[in-house]
Amino acid sequence: MKKILFLTALLAIFATNGSLYGQTNKKNTIGAHFAFGDGDYGYPRNVLGNINYDTKYYYNIGVDYSRKLSKRWDFCSGIEYTYIDMMSRYMLDPNSQSIKEYSKFVTIPFDFKYNFWKFVYIGGGLSAIIIDSEYVGKSVGMLLGSNCGIGLDFKYEFDSSVVLSLNPYFRLNESFGRESHHTGFIFPQWGVRLGMGYKF
Numbered sequence: 001m002k003k004i005l006f007l008t009a010l011l012a013i014f015a016t017n018g019s020l021y022g023q024t025n026k027k028n029t030i031g032a033h034f035a036f037g038d039g040d041y042g043y044p045r046n047v048l049g050n051i052n053y054d055t056k057y058y059y060n061i062g063v064d065y066s067r068k069l070s071k072r073w074d075f076c077s078g079i080e081y082t083y084i085d086m087m088s089r090y091m092l093d094p095n096s097q098s099i100k101e102y103s104k105f106v107t108i109p110f111d112f113k114y115n116f117w118k119f120v121y122i123g124g125g126l127s128a129i130i131i132d133s134e135y136v137g138k139s140v141g142m143l144l145g146s147n148c149g150i151g152l153d154f155k156y157e158f159d160s161s162v163v164l165s166l167n168p169y170f171r172l173n174e175s176f177g178r179e180s181h182h183t184g185f186i187f188p189q190w191g192v193r194l195g196m197g198y199k200f
Contacts, residue, residue, distance in 0.1 A: 026199040027068040029163060035060050037191015041084050041103060052091050054098070058084040058189060064197065066113075074113040076123070081106050084187070103185070105131040107145070115153065124148030129175055131185070145175040157199065165195040 036059040062080030069075055084103045090096040111125035127145040151169025158164075173187040 026161065029064070029066045029197045029199050031064050031163065031195055031197025033062055033064055033165075033193050033195035035167075035191055035193035037189060039084065039187055039189035039191075041086055041185065041187050043185055052089050053101075054087045054089075056085045056087065058082060058191070062107075064195065066197075072115050074115065074123075076111045076113055076125075077109060079106065079108050103131065105129050109147065111147070119152050119154060120150070121153050122148075122150045127173075131175070143175040145173060147171055147173045151193075161199040163195075163197045163199055165193075165197070167193040167195070169193060 036057065039055045039058055041053050041055045060080050060082040062078055064076065064078040066074050066076045082105055086101055086103070087098040088101050089098045106129070108128040109125060110127065111123050113121050113123035115121045124147055127147060129143040129145045131143060149169055149171030151167050151171075153165065153167055155163055155165045169192075170188070170190045173185075173189065175185050
């Protein structure tokens with residue numbers, strides 16, 4: 001945690017000194033990221049019969065593409081893999097034991113991001129999701145989802161057009177699944193995202 005706070009403060013200092021966001025007119029960025037944190041994985045309307053899920057942690061890695069549409073607006077896409085580690089317990093049975101489970105999915109987002117107050121952003125959009133979850137017998141399903149979120153966006157751009165970024169954020173993810181097959185999910189998540197990209 002101390003390392004995360006140190007990196008955030010360091011990039012904020014660079015930004016305050018005007019070293020961020022480069023002076024070029026390059027509008028496209030391609031790169032990769034790693035993110036980790038906590039969340040509250042569950043299901044809309046509790047379709048699995050009062051099962052409580054306790055999220056332990058999540059992480060995701062991905063490849064990103066973004067294009068600056070205007071001074072404030074960005075379009076963001078790419079492909080991202082997410083792994084969620086959690087414990088589940090059947091709440092209607094007082095003698096039930098917690099069981100270790102997981103959920104993992106690949107997401108292809110189509111998002112728009114609005115930037116304001118120099119380092120703050122809000123955003124959201126639709127996503128194509130391929131999910132593989134232990135609780136449904138390791139079955140794989142294709143879903144449509146949505147997300148919205150808010151965060152801080154610290155970036156440092158080198159003369160070579162390489163960009164480093166650090167983003168503390170909160171994001172709400174929800175899928176539009178078939179509840180009878182237990183594939184729909186809702187996942188509020190919060191954490192830190194580290195990225196590296198190239199502007200062109």
